[in-house]
Amino acid sequence: MAGSFIRRATKAVIVSINLFVAFIFLLACLTPYLPTSTWWILGFTGLTVPYAIVILFFFVIFWLIVKPKLALISIVVLCIGWQQIGVIAAVKPGPMLSERKRENHIRVIDWNIQSFNGLSKKILVKKQIRKDIASGILLLEPDVICLQEFNSSEVGGAQTNNIALFKKRYKYFYFSKDYTRNDGTYQSGCIIFSKYQIIDSGKIKFPVAESLIYVDILKGADTIRIFNTHLQSFKFKQNDYSDIEKIKEQDAKTIDASMNLFNKMGQAFKRRGPQSELVKKAIHASPYPSIICGDFNDVPNSYTYFTIRGNWNDAFLQKGFGIGTSFISLAPTLRIDYILASQAFDIVTFDMIDEGLSDHVMLVSDVQLKK
Secondary structure, eight states: OHHHHHHHHHHHHHHHHHHHHHHHHHHHHTGGGSOTTTOTTHHHHHHHHHHHHHHHHHHHHHHHHHOGGGHHHHHHHHHHTHHHHHTTOEEOOOSOOOSSOOTTOEEEEEEEOGGGOOSOOOHHHHHHHHHHHHHHHHTTOOSEEEEEEEEEOSSSGGGTOSTHHHHTTOOEEEEOOOEEETTTTEEEEEEEEESSEEEEEEEEOOSSSSOEEEEEEEETTEEEEEEEEEOOOOOOOHHHHHHHHHHHTTOTTHHHHHHHHHHHHHHHHHHHHHHHHHHHHHHHTOSSOEEEEEEOSSOTTSHHHHHHHTTOEEHHHHHOEEOOOOBOSSOTTOOOEEEEEOTTEEEEEEEEEOOSSSSBOEEEEEEEEOO
16 A cells, blocks of 8 residues: 555656756747747756757657557657757758868858957967967868957067967957957957958947947958947856856855846846847848857857847858757856858858857858859
8 A cells, every 4th residue: 555655656756857947948948939038047948958858858758658548648749849859959960160161161150259358368379379260260260250359559569469469460450349448458259250351340338248340351352241240248257157056056145146147147048038039130131241250158058149149140050069068167058159140151161169268159150152
């Protein structure tokens, strides 16, 4: 009798967990359609999607062994959320990225370089970071370079003029200059360098965060528009990372730490919604074949991603492999950096390169205009 009760209770608990995970996953499936300016709470569910998918697949296998009928719960939910599953991982590895590209290809690099701060705390290493970042980029001989959290100063000579690291080989560039730092001596923002002549440029300033900028480049007889942006981040500071550790360790201040992070993340979700709508309006109004690069600060299962991407080609999904983690500081599932190309392009290659010089990895893609 007691054994029968325990079995029923155990089954009820497992079914309840299965239903709870299924419910969270279904909520996450709504995120592409509901603006986070209002439905910001759903932004949190998007972060759980990779884990929810793994758990739901586990339940499919478990119930097929124990009680096959109950496997339908997870199977039906996974079928409903197939769109979410499709943007989590890439399974179409393209040809290997070579140092030299074909003449008719355009090589694009996207990288949030973390203000040249690097990951090391050693002063001598930090001083070398700026040159190492530039060398890593120049080695790949890109045609277009899109960088976020870029800074430069004309005060202090060669040690602070970071534009000069690229200018010898890329005389065409456009810098958003969104912020000043160090008492106004440094300018900071997004920047685009191009081997090809820039015939027009502009920016759309967000109320908060770096701007959306664009340049029109001339490659042969073709005009191509390149966008670069950096959307609202969670703006975690050192004390916020300490709060994360408190939560992991179940510290006595866990509740306060959790609320602090919850509020910061909620504010970022609210701001990224309108920002993504501005980006969508700008890129889809482009009169030319276009590419957008940037740190969207949001995962593929988000309103931000689906709003901006539309029917554009995600270079990672087209020619990448794996889950594409691009931000390495918080969790192993955060793909928040993107190269997206309009339907006028074919994606030829894609790679992610971790130079160990930033908390983001470098994205590299060769694209080609369709004939």
